[in-house]
Amino acid sequence: MYNVDIRDPLITGNKTIHQVTEEIYEPSQKRPKLWWYVAFVISLCALGFGNWALYITISKGIGTWGLNNSIPWGWSIINFVWWIGIGHAGTAFSIFLLILRQNWRTSINRAAEAMTVAAVMCASLFPLFHLGRLGFFFYMMAYPNTRGPLWVNFNSPLFWDYVAIITYLISSTLFWYLGMVPDLATFRDKAKSKIKKALYGFFCFGWVGSSREWLRLESLHWVMGGLIAALVVSVHSIVAMDFATSILPGWHTTIFPPYFVVGAIFSGFAMVLTLMILIRKIYKLKDYITDSHLNAICKILVFVSLIMATAYATELFIAWYSDNEYEIFTFFHNRVTGEYNNEFWIMLINNAMIPQLFWLEKIRKNLTIVFIISILINVGMWFERYVIVITSLSKDMLPSNWAEYSPSMIEIGLFIGTIGFFVICILLFFRYIPMIAIHEVKGVLKLTKI
């Protein structure tokens, strides 16, 4: 049983089942505080900036970006991989811990899944932006058409990626939504206004909590968990193959798929940590998101950080050991030293060194420092993608191809726009949706009572 002495209780405060309902339902009833409106307006401005950048991209073309012949992938692919990485850990968090029967996931999984859905939506925008002419998006789809027997290239990792991401977006949204149906029914039964009752009633699919419904929902969750767990690993492996199947120094490495999957889990867990600290602080949910929960995430992060450090070291070692002059040049003269060394060192310090502070219990207990480190990890992970994409493309085998890259205001605008979109999604989630899985918390409540 979970409630042995060596483990802290999952939920503190000796709650009753009714209290759990009330305390999680309450924030959605109160008018948002000033900070919520301020954050919403700032995010709307960011989204507006992004829309302006998108308008320029569509009306004038990709030429408005800072790309050139040598660097045809710039911020858009960096941001795509960054968002998809963040998007991975939410569902991964919820699903891996579900499969491993870790009951402490119950307080965190809902927010993590919501974050996943928002982040994957942001990620899927970038390939669209990169097309420049959005009207041609349908060329990517496989369908019989009037152009004769013409199909997309099924042998291309880029197409695999497209299929994988669409599947991941659909499956993580379904997993998140179906898990929320019983809680929406709780909101329906608690709602006082007719409009809220009707809306929650519509979206909870007429859930009544019968044993048949629970049995099938649980079974569906397990089945989906098994399928999505495989998908989580495969999707980011496929994203890695976008790079690894090319022959560019720095990209053409077999370590890429596991390295990308671990990187995704790393950045996503860091984002979950950021979000959980905010939810706990703002909505005073200390009894649900306990010190023990945050401590556990910190411990996972320090472990994953060590894997990341091993991956960085392996890349450098193999470049040196292979004695391949192009690999040595890329890693030692273009990353460790050279004009992109700042980005490389930010990556290394933020991802491999700073998280080591989590070995210290004092640091893990100081939530301000934990919050700062969680942000720094995400900054570091963004720079990791920058280092991979830009350094390899800027200086390939032919010096006549060498070029420099700096993003234009349009690319920066698109990135800021997606951050605005992400924050808006999260704010709406805080406001209208049960941010903690009520029925799951109730289910583990008896395990916390001795």
Place this chain on the structure above:
Amino acid sequence: MNKSIIGIYDNENLLISVLNEMDKENISIEEVYSPYPIHEVFKILKRKTKLPYATFTYALIGLAISYSFLYWASVKSYPLIYGGKPLHSIPSFIIICFVSMISISMLLSVLTFLARTKLYPGKRPMIHDLKITDDAFVMIIPKKPEMSENDLIKINSLLKASGAIKIIEK
């Protein structure tokens, strides 16, 4: 005539103990409603689901459909050679087959779940007690024509003695 007896509890343990007693007395229970899933209830009511088997079947169907489609599109419909790879290139089919298998099996499983539980957007449910989604545990015992007056008294007294906070006949 009333069709069923409804017992409402505010404690999971009381519900499980009375369910066990009813099981021993061979009293059939139509349904149990609770704010969260309770595995003991599934066991006592002998509830089982074949959803995982259905998902496995859907996955096999999905795999067969994806592979057949890729073979047909790449070899029959549009036989174009990319980078010297054979038209029937199994390694490059693996990823799409795998991912499509997952998406087809998942979508069909969700549809099966919704169909079997008869859930759909906007459905108006029959709610026995608004507190089921909060902290109430509700048990429905059907009144059968073969039940004698004594049986009904026995059920009522069992419910009362087990600590039901409310007993309703509907």
